Amino acid sequence: MTLPRVRLFLLGGTITMKAGPDSASGVVPTVDARALCQAVPGLDSVAYVDARTDKMIASGNLTYGHAFDLAAEIRLAEKNGDVDGFVIVQGTDTLEEMAFLLDCLLDIKRPVVVTGAMRNPAQLSSDGPANILAAVTCAATMEMGLAGVVVVLNDDIHAARYVSKRHTGNVGAFQSPNNGPVGRIVEGEAHLFSVPVTGPKIAIPKSGDIPNIALIKASYGDDGYLLKLLETSDCDGLVIEAFGAGHLPEKYLDSLDRLASRIPVVLSSRAGAGHIFRKTYGYKGAEIDLIKRGLISSGILDGLKAKILLTLLIMSGVDPRASQYWQ
Numbered sequence: 001m002t003l004p005r006v007r008l009f010l011l012g013g014t015i016t017m018k019a020g021p022d023s024a025s026g027v028v029p030t031v032d033a034r035a036l037c038q039a040v041p042g043l044d045s046v047a048y049v050d051a052r053t054d055k056m057i058a059s060g061n062l063t064y065g066h067a068f069d070l071a072a073e074i075r076l077a078e079k080n081g082d083v084d085g086f087v088i089v090q091g092t093d094t095l096e097e098m099a100f101l102l103d104c105l106l107d108i109k110r111p112v113v114v115t116g117a118m119r120n121p122a123q124l125s126s127d128g129p130a131n132i133l134a135a136v137t138c139a140a141t142m143e144m145g146l147a148g149v150v151v152v153l154n155d156d157i158h159a160a161r162y163v164s165k166r167h168t169g170n171v172g173a174f175q176s177p178n179n180g181p182v183g184r185i186v187e188g189e190a191h192l193f194s195v196p197v198t199g200p201k202i203a204i205p206k207s208g209d210i211p212n213i214a215l216i217k218a219s220y221g222d223d224g225y226l227l228k229l230l231e232t233s234d235c236d237g238l239v240i241e242a243f244g245a246g247h248l249p250e251k252y253l254d255s256l257d258r259l260a261s262r263i264p265v266v267l268s269s270r271a272g273a274g275h276i277f278r279k280t281y282g283y284k285g286a287e288i289d290l291i292k293r294g295l296i297s298s299g300i301l302d303g304l305k306a307k308i309l310l311t312l313l314i315m316s317g318v319d320p321r322a323s324q325y326w327q
Helices: 033-038 064-080 095-105 128-139 142-147 225-231 250-260 287-292 303-315
Strands: 005-010 017-019 027-029 048-053 085-089 112-115 149-153 156-159 183-186 189-192 213-217 237-242 265-269
Touching: 005 033, 005 064, 005 128, 033 048, 033 128, 064 085, 064 095, 085 128, 085 142, 095 112, 095 149, 095 303, 112 128, 128 149, 128 183, 128 189, 142 156, 142 189, 213 225, 213 303, 225 250, 237 303, 250 265, 265 287, 265 303
Parallel strands: 005 048, 005 085, 085 112, 112 149, 213 237, 237 265
Antiparallel strands: 017 027, 149 156, 156 183, 183 189
């Protein structure tokens, strides 16, 4: 039997880290892609894995440029037909953002899976090998391409559009509050429970400056100090995580009026799940009022994903106010 061909891109992260020269120095990136795969029992019976070490960096240092290059390479490999599925291994700190970015940029039929680890190889019961095996199993299952880009950790399969990291250290940190997992690895096989609604697909932006998008969160008793600073800044857009279903203090409103008159301002929620409302609350600072003032509802997207989508729309020359992108 011919095994599926899976290309694995290693970008770094906890999964690659081992103890430094002394106990006080912490863990540092050490383990490359080949060594990672060699440490996974049974991997060679699931797929032929072309393992590459592209980067060895903390995921907080990944950039839009890294994602654009990765998306372009995946598209080319898919077009050439020499790979059946793809796995991206990186740190979990920004894993949800990379997955969503790739989901926006890729419209392909082959599975694309993002994974990492919550426990480094020096810890008891490190989850890295199990996550790599699950991710490769998922990438080798053609049906998984129906779900778009997915995130696989702790044997759960999450759609990139809905997943978020909800804990700093738990191996079950990645969850999808709005949707739940779309599948699971069971007895060594990838099962797809449901096909998620796909988000907008955007062409990979050509090289150029990355727009400066601010992301701020509404908080109790805030007088809008950060908004006043942004009024005199050169930012190209703003995402604001509001209370509840899309509500902000009245003290924000004058600044928001001035900002929304010159840059796109996206209204998301700090709640972590649920849609921004459009037509329920009518008081000043509630969603009806804010949308009338020109704020853009993020729909179901949280602040992190709304920032990514706004960045891509601006870079692509698309009107960020077009409602079809915010569902």
